[in-house]
Amino acid sequence: MTDSTARLDHVVLWVRDPIAAAGFYEEAVGLAPVRVTDFAAGEAPFPSVRVNEETLLDLMPLTMAERMTMLPGAADSSGHPVNHVCLSLPADGFEALRGRLEERSVPVTDFSHDSFGARGPARRSFYFRDPDGNVLEARHYD
Structure with missing residues (x-):
């Protein structure tokens, strides 16, 4: 339990x-x-x-x-570094994060759809690295 x-x-x-x-x-x-x-x-x-x-x-x-x-x-x-840390955001925050990363030329992966997480399947997610090589995932649920 x-x-x-x-x-x-x-x-x-x-x-x-x-x-x-x-x-x-x-x-x-x-x-x-x-x-x-x-x-x-x-x-x-x-x-x-x-x-x-x-x-x-x-x-x-x-x-x-x-x-x-x-x-x-x-x-x-x-x-x-840990395998990755996942940040769950509302849809608008998710879009804003991706925009800020792209503005700074931070490489991001393509979108994944319906990947499982703490709240079930996420609508969309993507990965990126910080300057020290730590991998982060960003996702949003419906």
Whole structure:
């Protein structure tokens, strides 16, 4: 049985330049930056971008990998991005995201139709990479 009260809090992405990554996610993807100024001032270990009121993407500097001692081998994940992170958007937000990516010459895949996700089959989806090679999927449902 699953716990229906569970929510996704955050996903940590390894990035070479957290400030540049935050800029990409703000300008191209449309996500609000969090703690970028604090990170730049040395007051926070990493910045984030807000997906929604409950979920962040943390932009962890690759230089932090050697300090990842909480689990044996945790530092080895540095440089190995997750398979992909999927962002679900309303149709107008989906179109706006694709437009911003194309304006910035970010390569995007062709549309897929009816791919299965958390809310069933998505009407359309596509994939793109951030500047650090992390793969993101964007989708919208009916």
